[in-house]
Amino acid sequence: MVTFQLEFQILEIQNKERLSSAVTDLNIIMEPTECSELSEFVSRAEERKDLFMFFRSLHFFVEWFEYRKRTFKHFKEKYPDAVHLSEGPSSPSIVIRSASQPGFELVIVWRIQIDEDGKVFPKLDLLTKVPQRALELDKNRAIETAPLSFRTLLGVLGIEAALESLIKSLRAEQNG
Amino acid sequence: MEQANPLRPDGESKGGVLAHLERLETQMSKSRKQSEEPQSVQAQEGALGTKIHKLRHLRDELRAAVRHRQASVKASIANVEPNLAVEMSEQEVLEEKLENVKAVLQAYRFTGLSGKLTSRGVCVCINTAFEGNLLDSYFVDLVIQKPLRIHHHSVPVFIPLEEIAAKYLQTNIQHFLFSLCEYLNAYSGRKYQADRLQSDFAALLTGPLQRNPLCNLLSFTYKLDPGGQSFPFCARLLYKDLTATLPTDVTVTYQGVDALSTSWEEQRASHETLFCMKPLHQVFASFARKGEKLDMSLVS
Numbered sequence: 001m002v003t004f005q006l007e008f009q010i011l012e013i014q015n016k017e018r019l020s021s022a023v024t025d026l027n028i029i030m031e032p033t034e035c036s037e038l039s040e041f042v043s044r045a046e047e048r049k050d051l052f053m054f055f056r057s058l059h060f061f062v063e064w065f066e067y068r069k070r071t072f073k074h075f076k077e078k079y080p081d082a083v084h085l086s087e088g089p090s091s092p093s094i095v096i097r098s099a100s101q102p103g104f105e106l107v108i109v110w111r112i113q114i115d116e117d118g119k120v121f122p123k124l125d126l127l128t129k130v131p132q133r134a135l136e137l138d139k140n141r142a143i144e145t146a147p148l149s150f151r152t153l154l155g156v157l158g159i160e161a162a163l164e165s166l167i168k169s170l171r172a173e174q175n176g
Numbered sequence: 177m178e179q180a181n182p183l184r185p186d187g188e189s190k191g192g193v194l195a196h197l198e199r200l201e202t203q204m205s206k207s208r209k210q211s212e213e214p215q216s217v218q219a220q221e222g223a224l225g226t227k228i229h230k231l232r233h234l235r236d237e238l239r240a241a242v243r244h245r246q247a248s249v250k251a252s253i254a255n256v257e258p259n260l261a262v263e264m265s266e267q268e269v270l271e272e273k274l275e276n277v278k279a280v281l282q283a284y285r286f287t288g289l290s291g292k293l294t295s296r297g298v299c300v301c302i303n304t305a306f307e308g309n310l311l312d313s314y315f316v317d318l319v320i321q322k323p324l325r326i327h328h329h330s331v332p333v334f335i336p337l338e339e340i341a342a343k344y345l346q347t348n349i350q351h352f353l354f355s356l357c358e359y360l361n362a363y364s365g366r367k368y369q370a371d372r373l374q375s376d377f378a379a380l381l382t383g384p385l386q387r388n389p390l391c392n393l394l395s396f397t398y399k400l401d402p403g404g405q406s407f408p409f410c411a412r413l414l415y416k417d418l419t420a421t422l423p424t425d426v427t428v429t430y431q432g433v434d435a436l437s438t439s440w441e442e443q444r445a446s447h448e449t450l451f452c453m454k455p456l457h458q459v460f461a462s463f464a465r466k467g468e469k470l471d472m473s474l475v476s
Contacts, residue, residue: 023308049308052288
């Protein structure tokens, strides 16, 4: 849930044919801790006095926010030993570790971005952490190309299936 | 392929000496730079330290301003309450509450999406705006039945209402409404930009603005210097994404017979970029401002 305070002024001008209204002042106060991902968007909405876009994009943002939270929670519950949420339940990133292969970590950062037009879309990135020795053995440069391959995987399987396949692949070593 | 080098016999030794001199020169300038660096690094550190102080101060000021504003908002809400404490009959108290609720419901239209119950179901009102300018509103009258259906609506025929309804109406009504909101707001925004261009910048247009009802294909010719001798530019803006208010494809062409000089070609290319990045009427506003200080040397 996101809480905020909104103050705005509307100027209505009645001329012969029509009534035109424009927002002349807009102030949005949102606690910085609430949603740091929103701060840039909020300043942009204030600057443009775009009250309607603020509400519209906020709705879609919250939808994605809740979906991300649910998805991460689902994986945490399904694979409690492999999956870790670094910053608590509303964390924007998820860390996948394998108990049998310490030193290997996959971090998936799931950002929710709002562009100039107020469109809300997810942006997922994969970060890898591997021991030096593994890097040396990696002749096919799989680690290097992992972030790019992840993007492709997302396009093919979608978010949930892609995450599931990554978690399973790291756990596969555990079960031999 | 053999490279001709008429200077070859002497050239080699000249090349050697010149190359050596060059190397000595770069070495000298490098060592000069290195000796200057520690001093400039210190100066930079000092400057950054001052900057950090200034930013911290600014942050504290802003935090205090936010707290002050929150307090004043709470105070102004509290100020309304004492009026109710005055003795009033029950009737008056209820009327006051009713007025309050009506006002809140009215305020909801500023969120862009509001509705009221009808005998059959609910009538949803979608208000559109572009950058703070309130524009047209549309309504969708829904009948609560299985299946949910649209009784009637004021959505223009070129907005894909049936498509959106087919996708979302039965399964996720919220998504249906917000998706429709996106399309209508984008259409309103594009229409607003085109209207503003026609009304405010007619002086810069050399012909009529051509547009389709959906306002996602615009075509016009314009001149930066209306009285001048140059040929006009011809712009074509296509908005493939119907939920966007900025074009996806822009082409600016030159109507004259001769080829464009480099400065005009740069202008043409920069205009193409501008139309993609900023709303149409704002681009023309910047043209009008620049026109006041037009560099006459550009006019060939």
